[in-house]
Amino acid sequence: MSALNPFRTGSRRAAATLAILLTIGAGSGCRDDRVTTGREPNRSAGDSDRSQGVLDGHIDNDEPGCAASVGIQGDVVWTGVRGIANLTTGTPIGPQTVFDIASVSKQFTATAILLLAQEGKLALDNPLSDYVAGLPPWAATVTVGQLIHQTSGIPDYGELLAAAGYEDHDRTTQSQALQELAAVPRLEFTPGSRFEYSNSNYLLLGEIVQRASGTPLPHFLSEEIFQPLGLAMVMDPVGTIPNRAVSYEKGAAGYTVADSAWEQVGDGSVQTTPSELVRWADNYRTGQLGGPGLLDAQLDGAVETDEGSGERYGAGIGVLADGTLEHDGGWAGFVATFRVSKDRRTSLAIACNTADHDIDAIADALWQLWT
Template identity: 30%
Template sequence: MHIVAAGLFAAATGTTDVLAAPARAAAGAPARSATTGRTLHVGTMQAALDDIAATAAVGVLAEVNDGAQVWKGASGVARLGTRQPVSAEGRFRVGSITKCFIAAVVLQLAGEGRLTLDDTLQRWLPGILPDGSRITVRQLLQHTSGVVNYTNAASFRAVYRSEADIVRMRNRTWTPRELVTFVDDLPLLFEPGSSWEYSNTNFVLLGMVVERVTGVHYAAEVRRRILRPLGLLHTRVPGANPVLAGVHPHGYLAVEHDGVDQPVDITVFNPSVAGASGEMTSTAKDLNIFFRALVDGRLLGPAEQEQMKIAHATRRDYQYGLGLMTRSTLGGTRLWGHRGEIFGYYAESWTAEDNGRQLTVAVTPWGDIDPKVAITELVETVFES
C-alpha cells in the first residue's frame, strides 16, 4: 500500500494538523542550547535523504545551516516518470508552516498596540461564531480556543470524501468565511483556555482578524512585514493561484483505480481551501532565514517574543507556543519551528535555541513508509551529530 499525504485530512485520524507527529521525545524534556561549529556529517545526512527517497517519497530536499556552515542536499526525482533530479533550492508547499507567518504578523500588531492578545474574537469579527465573546486572540494562536477544526467537520468531509474528490475539487476557490461556515454551528470542543486541540479554523479566523485590523488582506501584511524585510524572494502567499512557480518537485496523491492506487499529480492546486492555515509556498533557504529571525527576536518586540515562547502542553511530541511548535531531541536540544502538510507535500523546519543549527526538509510523499518517521530520525542526526 502507499502512504498518502492526505494533508488537510490528517487531523481526523489522530495525527496532527496537516501534521503527523511520531511519538518521540517528551515535550517537557530538559533543553540545552545547540552550539555552532560542529562538523556537518555530509555523508550521513545524504544517506538519510537517499533512504527517504527510496522508501517514503518521490523526492526530498533539505538545507542545514548553523551560521558558519550550510549544507544543501536532495534525493529522488522531481517528477515521476522522469530522471529529473530534485533541486535542493526548489519551491514547495509548506502547509501549516504558514501559521508561523500569520502568528508573526498578529504579534507585531499586538506590539504596535493595534490589538491585544486578550481581545475577543467578537471584538474584531462580530457574530462570526456564537461563542466569539469567550475566545481570545491568544487562544486562537495557541489552539486553546476549543473551536472545531473545519477539516474535521462532517460537512467538510462530505465534500472531500476521498483523494479522488481532492483532485476533482482542485480548482475550487474557497473564501475564509466559507471555511468558517463548516463549523459555525458546532459547539466548542471545550471551554476556551481549558485545554488544547489543533484547529486550522483558528488561523483562518486570525487571517480575518488581520484584515479587519489593518484594512488589507493578510497576504499583503505578510509580504510587507516579513517577506520583503527578510529578502524572502522565493516565498509566496498564493491565495487562489494554483501554480507552484519556479523550480519545484511535483506532489502526488494516491487515487484508487480498478482497486489499485495510482499516482495523480496534484502540484497544480488551488490552496485557498487552506487559506491562512496553510496556503504558502517557499524554499528551504527562505524558511531557515525566516525561523532564524523569528526565534532570535528580530521580527518581534521583547514582550511579544516572550509571549510567543510560552508553550502549552499537548498530547503530541511537541509543546505549542503562539503559532510555534517547540520540542526536544533525544539528546535534549530544544528546537523551535513547525511542521506542515498539504496535498502532495510535507515539510518540517526546526531551529535550535541560542543561534543554533537549523534544518528545513521537504518531501513529496509516496511509498510504503511514513516519511514523518524517517524525518524524525533525520532531525536527531542533524541536531545531535
C-alpha cells in the same frame, strides 16, 4: 518526533517576487544531488556526504522526493535533494524547488498577529467577535490568544467541508470555510480549558490580520515579514509558482497527482524552499524582526499539548520537552518539518512532494548529525 499533529490543515505580486528571488542563481537546467551551500569551519565534507546519504537511503531517484537544508546562525550550511519534482516532465528536485509547507506556515500567521499586537492594532485578550463578524455567539467567548495556542474549542473547518462533501480536488474558498464555521452551533469544549489542534484557529487569525491591518494576510506577510528579511516566500495556495513541485499520492497503481484546489490561507499555504526556512529560523535567535518582545511573545503562554509530555504549543510553533522548536505539516501530498535547536543556533527544514517517505526518520537522522 513530537506528538504534535499539525496537519494543514496569495498574492500575484508576491508570487512574482518569489519567482525573481528564486531565479537568481537557480541553475535549473541540471542538478547535483549533493549540494553544499556553505560550511561552518568545524564541519567536514563528511557531514554533507552523510547527510546526503540519509536522503539517498530513504528515497529512490526516480520517484517524488524531498529537499532538506541545515542552517547555523542563519547561514545555510548544507542542502541536499533527492527525487523528482514533476513526474510528467521528469524535472528533478533541486535546491530551488518550491514546496507547499502546509502547517509549518502557521508560525508566520502567528508572527503577523504578534507584530500587530506590538503596534497596538489588536490585543490578544480581545474576543474573536471584535474582529470577525457573522459568527455565532460563541465567538465572543474565544480570545485571539486562544486561537494562537489552539485552545479555542472551534472545530476544524477542513472536517466541516469534508462532511459537506468536498474533497481535496474540489475548489473551496476562504468564504466557504467561514460559512461552515458560521453554522457551528456550539464549541467542542470551553475555550482555554485544553489544547486541541484545529486549522480553523489559524484561518480565523488570518481574517483578524486583515481586519486589524487593512491588508489581506498574504500581502501583510510579504510586506512585513518576508521582504524585510529577504525571504523568498509567498502565501498562495493555488497560484502558479515558478519551480513549484507537483505533489503526489502513492496507491496500488503508482503515483497520482494530489494537488489541491482549496484556497484557504492562514493555517497553511506558504510556498518556499527548505533553505529559506532555515534562514527564517535565525529570527528565533536574533529577533531581527520584532525584537526581543516578539521572541518572548512567541513562547509566552505556550500550552501543554498532552498532560505530562512536557511539549507545549506556542505561537504557531511547538516546543519540545528539551526546548527544541518544531512544527510539522502535511497537505495534499506535500509534507514538511521544521526544527530549531534549544540554543537557537541550528535549524533543519525538510519538504517533500509525497507523504510516502518517512520524513520523521529522515529528520531524526539529520538532526543527530548536525546537533
